[in-house]
Amino acid sequence: MADLLLSSTEKIFIVHGVQDDYRSDGRSNIDYRPMELETEVVSHASGSARLRLANTDVLVGVKTEIDTPKPDQPGLGKIEFFVDCSANATPEFEGRGGEQLANSISNMMQRAYQSSQAFELKQLCILEGKQCWKLYIDILILESGGNLYDAVSLAVKAALFNTRIPFVKAVLMDGGNVDLQLSDDPYDCKHLDVGCAPLLITLCKIGDKCVVDPSAEEESCSVISVVVGVTGNTKSYCSGKEIDSVKSLERKCSTIGMNGSGSLAPQTLQSAIMQGMVAAESLDEALGQALLRERQENVILKKHAYGFLK
Amino acid sequence: MTGHVSIRLASERVNHSVSSSNVLPRFYTPGEVITGTQDFMRGHGTYAEDDCLKSSVAGVMQKVNKLICIRPLKSRYVGEIGDVVVGRILEVQQRRWKVETNSRLDSVLQLSSVNLPGGELRRRSVEDEQMMRMYLQEGDLISAEVQSLFSDGSLSLHTRSLKYGKLSQGTLVKVFPSLIKRRKNHFHNLLCGVSIIIGNNGFIWISPLMQDLMIEESKDEINNYESQSVSKSDREAMARVKNCILALVASKMMLDDTSIMFAYEESLKYDSVKDLLDPEAMLDIAFLTQHKINNIMDE
Numbered sequence: 339m340a341d342l343l344l345s346s347t348e349k350i351f352i353v354h355g356v357q358d359d360y361r362s363d364g365r366s367n368i369d370y371r372p373m374e375l376e377t378e379v380v381s382h383a384s385g386s387a388r389l390r391l392a393n394t395d396v397l398v399g400v401k402t403e404i405d406t407p408k409p410d411q412p413g414l415g416k417i418e419f420f421v422d423c424s425a426n427a428t429p430e431f432e433g434r435g436g437e438q439l440a441n442s443i444s445n446m447m448q449r450a451y452q453s454s455q456a457f458e459l460k461q462l463c464i465l466e467g468k469q470c471w472k473l474y475i476d477i478l479i480l481e482s483g484g485n486l487y488d489a490v491s492l493a494v495k496a497a498l499f500n501t502r503i504p505f506v507k508a509v510l511m512d513g514g515n516v517d518l519q520l521s522d523d524p525y526d527c528k529h530l531d532v533g534c535a536p537l538l539i540t541l542c543k544i545g546d547k548c549v550v551d552p553s554a555e556e557e558s559c560s561v562i563s564v565v566v567g568v569t570g571n572t573k574s575y576c577s578g579k580e581i582d583s584v585k586s587l588e589r590k591c592s593t594i595g596m597n598g599s600g601s602l603a604p605q606t607l608q609s610a611i612m613q614g615m616v617a618a619e620s621l622d623e624a625l626g627q628a629l630l631r632e633r634q635e636n637v638i639l640k641k642h643a644y645g646f647l648k
Numbered sequence: 649m650t651g652h653v654s655i656r657l658a659s660e661r662v663n664h665s666v667s668s669s670n671v672l673p674r675f676y677t678p679g680e681v682i683t684g685t686q687d688f689m690r691g692h693g694t695y696a697e698d699d700c701l702k703s704s705v706a707g708v709m710q711k712v713n714k715l716i717c718i719r720p721l722k723s724r725y726v727g728e729i730g731d732v733v734v735g736r737i738l739e740v741q742q743r744r745w746k747v748e749t750n751s752r753l754d755s756v757l758q759l760s761s762v763n764l765p766g767g768e769l770r771r772r773s774v775e776d777e778q779m780m781r782m783y784l785q786e787g788d789l790i791s792a793e794v795q796s797l798f799s800d801g802s803l804s805l806h807t808r809s810l811k812y813g814k815l816s817q818g819t820l821v822k823v824f825p826s827l828i829k830r831r832k833n834h835f836h837n838l839l840c841g842v843s844i845i846i847g848n849n850g851f852i853w854i855s856p857l858m859q860d861l862m863i864e865e866s867k868d869e870i871n872n873y874e875s876q877s878v879s880k881s882d883r884e885a886m887a888r889v890k891n892c893i894l895a896l897v898a899s900k901m902m903l904d905d906t907s908i909m910f911a912y913e914e915s916l917k918y919d920s921v922k923d924l925l926d927p928e929a930m931l932d933i934a935f936l937t938q939h940k941i942n943n944i945m946d947e
Contacts, residue, residue, distance in 0.1 A: 343736060343787040347875075351817040354877040362819045364887035364921025368651030372925055376658035388658075492655075550651060620653045628655040635659060644658035 385501025393483025415462020450567030533572025561600030566614035567593035574626030693718030734847035753802035761806035818855030825850035891924035899934035
């Protein structure tokens with residue numbers, strides 16, 4: 339992560355603050371900073387979202403393409419993540435500077451989305467063994483103010499929620515070749531079921547305690563952080579009538595990763611994971627509410643993109 | 649116990665403008681024609697092209713008789729002699745430190761223009777050049793005064809006064825230098841038990857109330873003092889001041905001790921400091937502060 343210079347006394351101040359459960363902006367160790375979300379910001383993508391968390395700015399676009407499924411998983415679609423760290427975020431990302439961070443984020447996302455309980459790849463299947471949808475998820479990091487993993491995972495889930503996949507009208511089989519006819523009408527499409535898509539929660543160990551949503555200053559005070567991928571609850575993403583038909587799912591941890599040079603005692607790790615699960619719950623609910631609110635607004639009036647104008 | 653999460657939509661974005669009258673000053677963009685070149689003088693932020701005076705930065709116009717300047721809204725810090733700045737040591741070099749002060753070029757702090765901790769006199773020797781990292785090392789924050797300007801525009805700083813020097817525990821807030829109001833005094837002890845240094849360069853240092861024990865104590869005691877934990881009430885007041893400053897900055901209001909203190913008083917109606925992170929609360933505080941300032945100006 340971008341290295342920030344801090345004096346030793348500033349670090350002492352931050353560490354004591356975490357110890358007292360009172361951080362420099364008044365948050366406790368389990369509070370997130372306010373976020374701003376907008377979906378459908380890129381008109382030529384199948385789905386897109388932009389998330390701003392204090393100074394962290396992430397733009398995600400989803401593109402769909404038809405592909406042949408892997409021979410060992412004939413009934414499943416594909417999903418691929420690509421992270422680009424823009425040099426606008428910090429000068430250190432220039433050239434190949436951001437590559438390591440980008441790879442670690444995309445690997446983490448790939449791992450979190452691998453389980454069928456996290457993201458059902460079956461819904462991307464068109465014709466078993468022959469054709470499937472492949473989702474390219476492009477993540478652009480425009481500004482980095484700490485807590486990139488959480489911001490990226492939130493934006494990805496929002497973009498997937500926004501993604502539309504066209505219906506297949508007809509399939510022509512000509513020997514071994516398959517010819518698909520897609521619907522021309524842009525509104526004739528289906529939404530993906532992303533309710534249980536995972537969110538990544540970073541728990542930064544500062545002193546003896548773990549904090550969520552660390553700012554860039556806090557990140558530089560910590561030697562190790564745990565990233566926990568926690569699956570979502572479909573119920574938070576349903577509105578109106580559907581809500582009764584969907585049963586509430588239990589949250590599951592789909593992946594765990596660690597960043598940094600330090601080490602963790604098994605007990606700390608366990609409590610960090612539990613803390614992550616709790617944080618994921620409120621985060622997932624808040625995201626679901628925001629997305630449903632936006633979808634409802636778009637039904638009533640035509641969407642007006644706000645984008646980056648402030 | 650669950651944490652607090654708030655996700656708002658872009659369509660619910662808060663407009664931070666607090667201007668009481670609806671007349672906003674005319675805003676010039678780079679390359680925009682201001683007037684013809686006749687009878688006007690070209691000032692900062694402008695250039696002449698095709699018999700026209702054009703703006704070279706994005707900002708508002710200032711006119712003094714025939715001189716036209718455009719003052720940029722966001723810019724790097726342009727130093728002036730006597731300014732109080734807060735800076736961060738970037739590098740320790742031969743007989744000088746490189747300091748980051750938010751200006752276009754890094755500033756310089758000469759070894760000859762510092763007072764050693766404890767007020768002890770410096771002996772010019774090789775040892776003391778080798779001891780430089782003991783006084784100030786990379787990452788340390790200092791408060792200093794601009795001593796002189798070099799021809800390339802970079803600044804030379806000095807800390808030859810007891811009020812300047814290395815900063816201990818606290819937090820740094822970075823704002824636009826154009827929002828800092830120039831005052832006689834930039835060191836303030838606020839009534840709420842917080843002391844702030846409003847650097848002209850847009851770096852604001854917030855720390856618990858300074859005790860004047862640094863002067864005669866020995867080095868060990870200073871170190872001991874530096875690692876002591878700040879009490880929770882101090883911490884809360886500091887966080888409140890920090891969030892108030894950020895609220896004023898979001899609404900592009902000028903910062904000085906009065907506006908910060910007013911914002912602090914207005915913010916007291918929010919019990920919990922973290923509520924001040926909410927954009928609506930920020931606007932509320934900025935608006936009330938602006939109102940209070942307007943009232944005082946009218947009197």
